[in-house]
Amino acid sequence: MNRAICVNTWREFKSNKVRLILLTLLFLGPLAHFTWRRCFSPLEIQDEMISFSAMSIFFALIWGIGVVGRERQHGTITLVLARPVTITNYIISKWIAVGLAAAICAVQALVVEHAISVYFAPSLLLDGEFFANMAERIIIAFGTASVLVFCSSLVTGIKDLAIIAGVLFALMLGAQVLSPVYHTAYTWSGISQVNLERLAHIGFGALAAVFYPNIPIANLFTFGGEYIGSVINYVCVVSVFLSLAVFTLSRKEFSYAQD
Amino acid sequence: MPKTDKYVSTRSQPKRLYLLAVSALLLASVCGIGKEYNFNLLNELASPFRHSPPIVWRTREAALAESGRTGKPILYAILVKGDDASIRLEYDDFNKKDTYEFINANYIPVRIFLKEKITEESKTPLEFKAFSEQFPLSYRSSVALFTVPAKLRMRNHNDILSSANLAELGISEPNLYGHQNYQYYNNYEPAYSYYGRSEGGNSRGPVLNVYRTHEDLMEYLFAAKNWHHFKPSTGLVHWQPAKLLDGPKPAKPRVLVLLDDIGQESDHFRLNSLYNREVVDLLNKNCTPILLEYDTEHPERNKTIDQIKNKYGLTSLPATVFVDAKDGKDDVIRGNAAEQNICEFLRNGLGLKASVPDNTVQYASHKYR
Numbered sequence: 245m246n247r248a249i250c251v252n253t254w255r256e257f258k259s260n261k262v263r264l265i266l267l268t269l270l271f272l273g274p275l276a277h278f279t280w281r282r283c284f285s286p287l288e289i290q291d292e293m294i295s296f297s298a299m300s301i302f303f304a305l306i307w308g309i310g311v312v313g314r315e316r317q318h319g320t321i322t323l324v325l326a327r328p329v330t331i332t333n334y335i336i337s338k339w340i341a342v343g344l345a346a347a348i349c350a351v352q353a354l355v356v357e358h359a360i361s362v363y364f365a366p367s368l369l370l371d372g373e374f375f376a377n378m379a380e381r382i383i384i385a386f387g388t389a390s391v392l393v394f395c396s397s398l399v400t401g402i403k404d405l406a407i408i409a410g411v412l413f414a415l416m417l418g419a420q421v422l423s424p425v426y427h428t429a430y431t432w433s434g435i436s437q438v439n440l441e442r443l444a445h446i447g448f449g450a451l452a453a454v455f456y457p458n459i460p461i462a463n464l465f466t467f468g469g470e471y472i473g474s475v476i477n478y479v480c481v482v483s484v485f486l487s488l489a490v491f492t493l494s495r496k497e498f499s500y501a502q503d
Numbered sequence: 504m505p506k507t508d509k510y511v512s513t514r515s516q517p518k519r520l521y522l523l524a525v526s527a528l529l530l531a532s533v534c535g536i537g538k539e540y541n542f543n544l545l546n547e548l549a550s551p552f553r554h555s556p557p558i559v560w561r562t563r564e565a566a567l568a569e570s571g572r573t574g575k576p577i578l579y580a581i582l583v584k585g586d587d588a589s590i591r592l593e594y595d596d597f598n599k600k601d602t603y604e605f606i607n608a609n610y611i612p613v614r615i616f617l618k619e620k621i622t623e624e625s626k627t628p629l630e631f632k633a634f635s636e637q638f639p640l641s642y643r644s645s646v647a648l649f650t651v652p653a654k655l656r657m658r659n660h661n662d663i664l665s666s667a668n669l670a671e672l673g674i675s676e677p678n679l680y681g682h683q684n685y686q687y688y689n690n691y692e693p694a695y696s697y698y699g700r701s702e703g704g705n706s707r708g709p710v711l712n713v714y715r716t717h718e719d720l721m722e723y724l725f726a727a728k729n730w731h732h733f734k735p736s737t738g739l740v741h742w743q744p745a746k747l748l749d750g751p752k753p754a755k756p757r758v759l760v761l762l763d764d765i766g767q768e769s770d771h772f773r774l775n776s777l778y779n780r781e782v783v784d785l786l787n788k789n790c791t792p793i794l795l796e797y798d799t800e801h802p803e804r805n806k807t808i809d810q811i812k813n814k815y816g817l818t819s820l821p822a823t824v825f826v827d828a829k830d831g832k833d834d835v836i837r838g839n840a841a842e843q844n845i846c847e848f849l850r851n852g853l854g855l856k857a858s859v860p861d862n863t864v865q866y867a868s869h870k871y872r
Contacts, residue, residue, distance in 0.1 A: 325513050332517040437622050453531070473531075480527035487517070487524040494514045 246329055249337035253311060254345060266306050271353050274299070278357065282364070290365045292373055294357045297380035298456065301388050303353075304346035308392030310402035311338050312493065317400040322498045335489045339393045343386035350381040376461040387457025387481055394485040397493045415451070453477040558603045558612050563634055566611045570653045576728060577656060578610035579638065579649040583617045588646040588713070596720050605721070609728050610650070620644045637663075648711040650727035654799050655765055663709055667735035667770035735764060738777020740786045742794045745807065748826075756827035756852065758790040761808060763797045763820045768839045772821040779842040785849040825852035 257263055274295040282289055312335075315321040324334065358374045368374070395404035426444065430437045459474045561569065566577045580597075582589040596602055606612050615634060621627050622642065627635045634640070638649055638660045655663050666672055709730045711723045740760075747753055760777075763769040776782050786792040795808045797820060811817070815824060815835050823845065825834040836848045850856070 328511075330511055330513055330515055332515070332520065441620075476527060476530045480524070480531040483520060483524035483527050487521050490517055490520065494516065 245340050246333050246337040249324065249329070249334060250341040250344070253338060253341040256314070257307060257345070263306055267303075267349065270299070270302055270306065270349075271356070274353065274357060275360070278360070292358070292361050292365075292368050292371050294354055294361065294374060294377055297377045297384060297458070299353070300346060300350040300381040300384040301456070303350045304342060304385050304388035304392060307346045307349070308342040308389050308396065309405050310396055311342055311393060312396040312489070313398075313400045313402060313404055316496070325498050331493050332490050335393060335397070335486060335493065339386075339389050339486060339489075342392060343389035346389060347382040347385035350385055351378055354378055354381060379461050380458055383478065384456070384458050387478055390482040390485040390489075391454060391457070394489040394492070397489040412455075449477075453481050457481045558597055558614075559607055560612055560614045563613050566613045567656055569611050570651075570656050573611075574653045575609065575611050576653060576730070577651045578606060578612045578724075578727075579615055579634070579647075579651065580612060581615045581617065581638075581640070581643065581647040581649065583644055583646060584619065586645045592646050592714075592720075596717050599717060602717070602720065602724070605724055609724075615640070617643065645712070648723065648727070650709040650730055652709075652731040655731060658766070662766045665765075665767040665770045666731065667773040668731075668733045669736055670733060671730065731765065735770060736773050736777070737794060738773055739783045740777055740792050740794070743791050745793055745795060747791060747793060748807075752827055753791045755789060755791045756825065758786060758792050758849065758852070759795060759811065759824040759826060760792065761795045761797070761811065761817070761820050761822045761824070763799070765799055766820075768819075769821045772839045776840075776842050776845050779845075781846045782842055782849070785846065785853070789853050789855075790849065823848065825849070828852040 277295075278293040281293065310317075312321070315324070321334075325331070354374070354377055358368075358371075362369050392404065392408075395407050398404065398407065426440065429435060430440055435443075457478050459471075459478050569575070570577050580592070582593055597606075615631055617628075617631075617640065620642065621635075621640050624635065624639065624641045627640055631640060636659070637651075649660075649663075651663055709727050711720070711727070714720050714723065743753075747757060748759070762772060795811065797808055798804045811824070812820075812822075815822070815833070817835070817837065819838070821839055823836045823840070825848065828834050828851075834848065834852055836845065840848070
């Protein structure tokens, strides 16, 4: 990991006001929602009100969009690579920078939400849900960061946002188109309904691993196949997307880069 | 930068990262994808189902015999491979000391393990065919606990789920809900099915489909143990003693109501007809109502009811017999007839005019108390 690349990524983020506004809204959104609920449902005041760990995905999105592409657009990547820095080192540094920043922001938001809950119900101080949520936020932040770094390495600027939106839109459209085929396939394809469900399950599992890279902390305590499976899926997503990012970026032309 | 031994090209490829990525992808493809998939070797090897909890499981045949002998209810644990709740139940909650000790002491547990979801009844595995006739297993994709009281061990799920005891149903004033709602309470599992814990205060059910915490599970086990433990309701009719059957003819004509102490048909009759305004009015004001209940657990006590069944050629219950009809002929109405039909039957026997059906007026049952 190259510390200078990380710090530079964070500095660049600070100079972008739109991202700062979005980050602030992401902090305040859940707090406003919980305040509203506390006002109108007094019974819920005793509950632990913390947002889902999946919120970490949005923090990673704010930090990770255009993380490589913007440097390519501005040409600064050629200057960085003119230094004794390998593309692998560059990608890993970007991944850690995005993952760490997103994890810190997500955990910070969680701590504020938890502190308010503890203010109303002090017995929630050491609530297990809080710690599990925190761990999952960190895991998701780094998982999503790897996917975003790969998307950003494909294009210049923040076109990776368009890639992500396009893929999600295509998936939704595809699901709508394929839905009637799926529901009738067992009548004409000869595949049993059970096997069709299994195939669909594999597809959804793969998609979930990419768009929601998580290791459920609750499964940690069972030490069963599910836990090991989710760890493998997570390692797979992170390593595959970082490898693809390095591979893609290696094939780009950088005028000032060494050799 | 001079090309020394330490020189690394900017575009040098991370071989170790690629190796890790390929290995992880292969592992995920073979082991990690789809917990329901047959090739999920990892799940097989690390499955909690490999470590049986210390519950003394019986086969269904052994459990039926033991239940008949001891009177303990049978607890069927339907577990589905790959289902999160099944894994949690078997691996976590069944291993807790208070749970397995309570189950071993109060139930006869039977484990029904489904390797996959059964989409058609005809494809039910042979070993579960008999059980599936009692409690349909098709399209079941998640965990369920099903408690069968000893006296109902050979009945189907409709009879087992049915109850005519107001406390068991979690209602105190059935008529206030309108009689149609009895069907809901009777046919479906109460609050446990959907919410994991009872919401109606004391509603109890023999089926647990969902549970959130260990306390939910224990609450279910405590409650389900007593399912069908209490006597079914006899409605709002002022029943007269059965000895009037043998004595001289009373001033008001005698009407016999013969009911099973268990079973959906008799339960419906109790909750519908015996709480109906017109039926109750006719029986209390114009007749001498006598109730004969079949005792499933003690067949030797059913001599009187058996004689009456033979006399009138009744093969099943419920049935209503008008003994002292105006025309001198005994009249019988079989099965769980609609309230209006029971009313007309009683009016015919009493020689009264037919009434205009009025379904719109709901009767406030407390007036009778």
